[in-house]
Amino acid sequence: MIKELIFAITGGLGLFIYGIHLMGEGLQNAAGDRLRRLLKALTRNVFVGTIVGAGITAIIQSSSATTVMVVGFVNAGLMTLRQAIGVIFGANIGTTITAQIIAFKLTDYALPAIGIGACLYLFVNKRFWRYLGLF
Known part of the structure; x- marks a missing residue:
């Protein structure tokens, strides 16, 4: 053994x-x-x-x-x-x-993060910030 x-x-x-x-x-x-x-x-x-x-x-x-x-x-x-x-x-x-x-508890931060990302993607013209919004 x-x-x-x-x-x-x-x-x-x-x-x-x-x-x-x-x-x-x-x-x-x-x-x-x-x-x-x-x-x-x-x-x-x-x-x-x-x-x-x-x-x-x-x-x-x-x-x-x-x-x-x-x-x-x-x-x-x-x-x-x-x-x-x-x-x-x-x-x-x-x-x-x-x-x-x-x-x-990340669920408290998920909705604001999604909102900020959507705003960056939709309203900012600089390429870096748009892609950061998608991230």
């Missing part, structure tokens, strides 16, 4: 590490310099990286997935450890913010 559990844990951990390795190689070969430049721009300092990490986590709803992606980027040489620290910190903040948003 214990022997099977140890084998399962060891095998699962090995498979996980191998998957991260494969993802890193695939990212390096597929994206290369273009993705490296994008990641460098999005994580130019720790503060901006934190915001990016929180945003990504809010979009995909998983700080674990964000962290695994960042580890893959670092492993592939697409990000430095300094850049990764900010993004992972932001991922953890994003998880906390997501939980807080769920705890709030």
